[in-house]
Amino acid sequence: MKVLPLSPSQVFETLVLVWLGSALIRVVYNLFLHPLRKYPGPLGAKATTWWKTYIEVVKQESMPDVLLRLHSKYGWYTLFDNTSTPPYLLPLALSQC
Numbered sequence: 001m002k003v004l005p006l007s008p009s010q011v012f013e014t015l016v017l018v019w020l021g022s023a024l025i026r027v028v029y030n031l032f033l034h035p036l037r038k039y040p041g042p043l044g045a046k047a048t049t050w051w052k053t054y055i056e057v058v059k060q061e062s063m064p065d066v067l068l069r070l071h072s073k074y075g076w077y078t079l080f081d082n083t084s085t086p087p088y089l090l091p092l093a094l095s096q097c
Contacts (some may be wrong), residue, residue: 023048040074 006014027047031037037046044051055061 039077041070 030047031043034046042051044054052063055066056063
């Protein structure tokens with residue numbers, strides 16, 4: 001078996017392509033196959049966890065204000081992060097605050 005020599009740039013390009021491919025697969029999974037996909041909420045929040053970073057860093061909005069706006073738009077069962085508390089437990093979590 002002959003091993004092909006790889007340059008550092010080829011290794012870097014391969015790692016970037018693997019990372020982008022896995023990110024794309026994760027977005028497709030979150031949007032179409034995730035168990036929480038049926039709950040209402042912004043598309044960006046359903047697709048990736050980077051949505052919260054975008055809201056706070058780029059748009060300069062505080063997350064509590066955004067969550068209140070989302071709850072007024074979508075109701076109490078709002079999906080704002082695909083890794084957070086499941087929406088059916090959110091009223092229970094809020095009642096214990």
